[in-house]
Amino acid sequence: MSERDRKPRDPDLRAFLQGAGQSLSLAGNALTEGTGLSSQLVIASVEVEARVAMEADASGALRVHPVSVRDLESKISAAALSTLRVQYVAADSGPPESIVHTPTRNPREVIAEVRGRADIARLEAILGKIQITPTFVAESGHWLVTVTDPEGRPVREIVLPDEGRE
Numbered sequence: 001m002s003e004r005d006r007k008p009r010d011p012d013l014r015a016f017l018q019g020a021g022q023s024l025s026l027a028g029n030a031l032t033e034g035t036g037l038s039s040q041l042v043i044a045s046v047e048v049e050a051r052v053a054m055e056a057d058a059s060g061a062l063r064v065h066p067v068s069v070r071d072l073e074s075k076i077s078a079a080a081l082s083t084l085r086v087q088y089v090a091a092d093s094g095p096p097e098s099i100v101h102t103p104t105r106n107p108r109e110v111i112a113e114v115r116g117r118a119d120i121a122r123l124e125a126i127l128g129k130i131q132i133t134p135t136f137v138a139e140s141g142h143w144l145v146t147v148t149d150p151e152g153r154p155v156r157e158i159v160l161p162d163e164g165r166e
Helices: 013-032 069-074 107-115 118-127
Strands: 045-056 062-066 082-089 131-137 142-148 154-161
Touching (some): 013 045, 013 062, 013 082, 107 131, 107 142, 107 154, 118 154
Antiparallel strands (some): 045 062, 045 082, 131 142, 142 154
């Protein structure tokens, strides 16, 4: 995609994800307005999938270029597109201090599980040596795993349950 094809409003990946998350939050709040229910009860989990063109700008940040049907018909090959799949999970805004989990697995076990996934093996074949960084989220008892490319740019984030907890 050339610089002239990219519109100035094309967001970077982080801004795209934040905007989608904020939209989902607003939708949940609108659905529960006046009911006394938490929006998390209405929208507990949402998966968003989009076909987009992605490119790195001069600073290395990934930019997301929305693609229309018209673009596909005229100038962009479907094979050149990326599938951006994101799962949003509702999180409690403030769990009681007394709910803190301890991990049942260690980081090495989580890294081994993630490294054994077919999608991660494919990323490593394409990008080269990737870095896998697991972080245990004590409030929810889950692992947040960040996968970065050789330049340190995040390419995937995965939420995994802590084994034996779910």
